[in-house]
Amino acid sequence: ETVYLNGDWLPAEAAKVSVFDRGFLFADGIYEVVTVYAGQLFLLDRHLQRLNRSLSALGIANRSDSEWQQLFEQAIQKNAIADGFIYLQVTRGADTKRSHLPATMLTPTVFISATHIQLPTELPEPVRVCVMDDIRWLRCDIKSISLLGNILLKQQAVAMGGMEPLLHRAGRVTEGASCNYFIVKNGRLITPPKDELILPGITRDWLVELARDNGIEVHEEAFDLDALYAADECFLTSSSREIQPVGWLDEHMVADGRPGAMTRQLADLFRANAPIAAAK
Ligand code: PLP
Numbered sequence: 001e002t003v004y005l006n007g008d009w010l011p012a013e014a015a016k017v018s019v020f021d022r023g024f025l026f027a028d029g030i031y032e033v034v035t036v037y038a039g040q041l042f043l044l045d046r047h048l049q050r051l052n053r054s055l056s057a058l059g060i061a062n063r064s065d066s067e068w069q070q071l072f073e074q075a076i077q078k079n080a081i082a083d084g085f086i087y088l089q090v091t092r093g094a095d096t097k098r099s100h101l102p103a104t105m106l107t108p109t110v111f112i113s114a115t116h117i118q119l120p121t122e123l124p125e126p127v128r129v130c131v132m133d134d135i136r137w138l139r140c141d142i143k144s145i146s147l148l149g150n151i152l153l154k155q156q157a158v159a160m161g162g163m164e165p166l167l168h169r170a171g172r173v174t175e176g177a178s179c180n181y182f183i184v185k186n187g188r189l190i191t192p193p194k195d196e197l198i199l200p201g202i203t204r205d206w207l208v209e210l211a212r213d214n215g216i217e218v219h220e221e222a223f224d225l226d227a228l229y230a231a232d233e234c235f236l237t238s239s240s241r242e243i244q245p246v247g248w249l250d251e252h253m254v255a256d257g258r259p260g261a262m263t264r265q266l267a268d269l270f271r272a273n274a275p276i277a278a279a280k
Pocket of ligand 1: 033176237
């Protein structure tokens with residue numbers, strides 16, 4: 001595996017960062033994950049926009065979109081990736097003074113890898129998710145590498161026999177540890193609004209637009225646990241999982257536990273409109 005680190009391409013084992021890196025010491029950094037279908041970067045512009053948002057939230061200087069695109073394409077080529085993903089991490093850089101207040105003239109640490117994955121080829125079987133209290137901070141809209149809350153929640157969900165947590169704050173549904181959620185009620189598609197309580201998922205946004213373009217009524221609005229349990233359908237989205245039907249909320253079965261009609265329609269639309277359709 002060939003990775004990019006601070007201007008160099010090198011074998012993954014040879015890529016080393018300073019112990020003074022603020023990413024290592026403080027998780028002072030951000031990341032992006034872009035799906036690659038048939039060697040093509042999927043929804044790159046949207047990922048670069050979110051990257052820009054994350055970097056500006058931290059006050060780290062950005063590069064041009066074309067520079068990122070070139071680096072990502074090189075990573076795909078050097079690793080001969082057909083289906084997979086690009087991982088990009090930018091930290092504030094190394095600072096020998098371990099101070100919460102960063103020095104002003106640090107050089108950001110930039111790391112890029114390209115990894116092959118088996119992307120779903122059809123709608124996966126419904127999974128169980130665990131409804132849990134969202135214990136994370138209040139800036140979940142930043143794609144921060146500080147993921148301890150997400151990790152603890154994911155561990156607990158898996159220990160309880162779920163695939164993913166479904167988080168709520170005082171009864172208001174937010175998102176998962178690494179995904180967004182949708183419910184369907186009476187033919188309407190509902191997903192929490194983009195605010196500081198959720199990561200603005202690229203898959204989420206794209207699906208909302210795809211649904212609207214195809215005449216589906218979409219509501220980006222807060223809903224509570226009562227609405228969740230009363231839902232006709234439920235699914236989660238992320239770049240790597242695309243659309244994943246949810247069959248159980250803990251012990252509560254969603255409808256008959258099978259993927260609903262709207263979930264299947266959206267999965268078909270996804271397949272017809274993502275470049276994966278051309279690849280397979
Ligand atoms: N929410 C969180 C907390 C995530 O970490 C992710 C992705 O990893 C998502 C949502 C889904 O975002 P995307 O569709 O851009 O992959």
